[in-house]
Amino acid sequence: MKKAPSKKMTDSQNQTFKPLAERMRPQKLEDCFGQEHLVSEGKLLRRMIESDKLSSLILWGPPGSGKTTIARVIANATSSHFIFFSAILSGVKEIREIVKEAEELFRQNVRTILFVDEIHRFNKAQQDAFLPYVENGLFTIIGATTDNPSFEVIAPLLSRCKVLVLKPLTSEQITAILKRAMADETSGLGGLSCVVEDEALAAIAEYADGDARVALNTLETAVALATEEKIDLTAVHEAIQQKPLLYDKGGEEHYNVISAFIKSLRGSDPDGALYWLARMLEAGEDPLFILRRMVILASEDIGNADPRAMQIAISALQGFQFVGMPEGRIILGQAVTYLATAPKSNASYVGINAALAEVRKSGGLPVPLHIRNAPTKLMKQLGYGSGYRYAHDYAGGYTEQQYLPDKLKGRQFYNPAPSGYEKSIIERMELLRSSAKNKEKK
Numbered sequence: 001m002k003k004a005p006s007k008k009m010t011d012s013q014n015q016t017f018k019p020l021a022e023r024m025r026p027q028k029l030e031d032c033f034g035q036e037h038l039v040s041e042g043k044l045l046r047r048m049i050e051s052d053k054l055s056s057l058i059l060w061g062p063p064g065s066g067k068t069t070i071a072r073v074i075a076n077a078t079s080s081h082f083i084f085f086s087a088i089l090s091g092v093k094e095i096r097e098i099v100k101e102a103e104e105l106f107r108q109n110v111r112t113i114l115f116v117d118e119i120h121r122f123n124k125a126q127q128d129a130f131l132p133y134v135e136n137g138l139f140t141i142i143g144a145t146t147d148n149p150s151f152e153v154i155a156p157l158l159s160r161c162k163v164l165v166l167k168p169l170t171s172e173q174i175t176a177i178l179k180r181a182m183a184d185e186t187s188g189l190g191g192l193s194c195v196v197e198d199e200a201l202a203a204i205a206e207y208a209d210g211d212a213r214v215a216l217n218t219l220e221t222a223v224a225l226a227t228e229e230k231i232d233l234t235a236v237h238e239a240i241q242q243k244p245l246l247y248d249k250g251g252e253e254h255y256n257v258i259s260a261f262i263k264s265l266r267g268s269d270p271d272g273a274l275y276w277l278a279r280m281l282e283a284g285e286d287p288l289f290i291l292r293r294m295v296i297l298a299s300e301d302i303g304n305a306d307p308r309a310m311q312i313a314i315s316a317l318q319g320f321q322f323v324g325m326p327e328g329r330i331i332l333g334q335a336v337t338y339l340a341t342a343p344k345s346n347a348s349y350v351g352i353n354a355a356l357a358e359v360r361k362s363g364g365l366p367v368p369l370h371i372r373n374a375p376t377k378l379m380k381q382l383g384y385g386s387g388y389r390y391a392h393d394y395a396g397g398y399t400e401q402q403y404l405p406d407k408l409k410g411r412q413f414y415n416p417a418p419s420g421y422e423k424s425i426i427e428r429m430e431l432l433r434s435s436a437k438n439k440e441k442k
Contacts, residue, residue: 021216023187024180025069027076033177033212034169035066045070045164049077054113056134058143058153061166064211067144070166071115074142080111083139087121095129102139112139119143120152127154134160168210175205177212178219194223196231203236254285262293266301270340277336287328291317291335298339305345305420312338343420351414358408365405398432 026032029039029046038045048054054074059067075082083098102112119127134141134157141161145152149163169177178201181188196219204222208215222231222239257279264272280290291313298313316335320328374384389399404411416422416429 019217020181020188020220021213024177024184024216025072026066027073029073029077032066032069032073033173035070035166038164038166039070049074052077052079054078054080054140054142056141056161058119058145058149058158058161058163059166060145060147060149060163062168062210063146064208064213064215065166065168066212067166068115068117071117071142071144074113075115078113080113080140081105082113083115085114085116087116087118087126092126092129095126099133099138102133106138113142114139115142115144117144118146120145120147120149124154127157131156131160169208169212170210171202171205171208174208174210174212174215175201178204178215181216181219189219189223192223194226194229194231196222197233200231200233200236203233204240207236207240257283257285258290258293261290262297265294265297265336265340266344268340268344270337273336273340274333277332281329281332287320287325287332288317290332291320294335294339300349301344301346302339302342302420303345303348303422304425305343305417305422307421309339309342343422345417345419345422347414347416347422354413358411358413362405362407365407368402368404368406370401371403396432396435398435400433 029049032039037043040046059070061067071084075084081102083101085094085098098112098114102114105112114130116122116130130141133139141157143149143153143161149158153161178196182196183190185191200222201219204215204218207218218236218239222235225239226235228235257276261273261276261280264270264276277290281287295310295313295317298309302309312335316331319331323331369383370385370387372379372384374380379385389401391397391399391401393399402409416425418426
């Protein structure tokens with residue numbers, strides 16, 4: 001059997017096989033959407049590009065916000081040699097090869113700009129490999145990351161880069177991108193006869209959740225699956241199927257959502273707490289992680305204002321372990337609404353922190369003699385336990401007595417809040433102290 005002769009693909013054919021999102025990637029700053037605070041006339045990044053005086057950068061933004069696009073615009077505009085480098089596909093070996101190439105160009109007075117896509121995927125040792133060359137100016141680095149660079153980029157490298165924050169695209173901006181793709185006859189879908197209803201475009205933009213790439217890929221799928229010339233909401237829903245949630249259990253969004261959940265509970269907002277709970281459950285968060293945080297909150301933020309809160313949290317933890325999902329969501333919902341609506345006090349939390357701070361500051365102060373144990377005759381002779389008042393010998397099981405070291409006499413670490421059960425604690429302690437003082441006067 002003869003082998004079929006190979007045919008070289010033309011540029012137009014090659015362009016056709018690329019995804020719509022890649023074909024529609026802007027080549028000029030004027031075509032970039034949503035990052036006007038960086039690329040508008042007179043803004044920092046635009047001035048850097050136009051003057052060809054680029055410093056090392058970290059582009060931090062959500063997926064589909066334009067990090068790679070901005071890097072490609074820089075590549076088109078700069079007189080430097082531009083190298084694209086993927087942290088997923090490359091390692092230290094490739095860095096050495098880039099260094100050789102940059103050194104050769106440096107001898108020819110040509111500067112190298114290295115774009116590192118998903119730089120957060122490099123470990124510490126791999127990021128360290130960039131340092132000497134960024135420091136000595138062999139190349140300028142532009143890193144792109146979806147994760148908070150404070151956590152994912154090593155401090156020495158971060159200190160040598162300027163962090164530029166990219167914003168998620170709005171639904172209006174994404175709709176404009178989709179309309180441009182529908183009108184573009186060269187790179188987009190303008191050569192097709194189909195029409196996408198405005199309602200369908202709005203649904204795609206909403207689904208994309210700030211990610212232009214997702215929006216364009218969804219539009220392309222909807223057009224490809226269309227059986228009629230007009231694409232409506234039904235066709236879009238068929239293309240979408242299910243909306244994935246932005247939630248990386250190891251990344252910043254994980255901490256953002258759990259923070260919102262805890263703050264909603266602390267702020268006594270059951271609706272907010274239920275929403276963030278649902279967000280975590282739907283995204284696949286470990287319910288036991290959520291429950292452990294609820295147990296901590298029951299003590300830290302509710303405390304003795306409602307001692308039952310801790311019982312509820314522990315019972316929810318045990319109940320969930322017994323039942324599991326999906327019914328476990330009901331247990332979580334009940335516990336969340338109880339904790340959110342319970343009276344709040346962080347007095348116990350503040351109290352233990354204050355006591356620990358005092359111990360670290362003043363060290364091991366001596367225990368007052370009268371509350372020391374005296375198991376031997378010698379200890380009794382030395383005054384151990386002398387003058388100790390046994391609380392149960394007094395009315396109400398209380399008598400005034402010094403329990404703190406002499407240097408801390410009168411110091412108060414626990415200050416109950418005047419809410420919930422702690423209000424009763426305040427009243428009880430005031431009653432006991434005033435009663436004891438009245439008896440001493442008599």
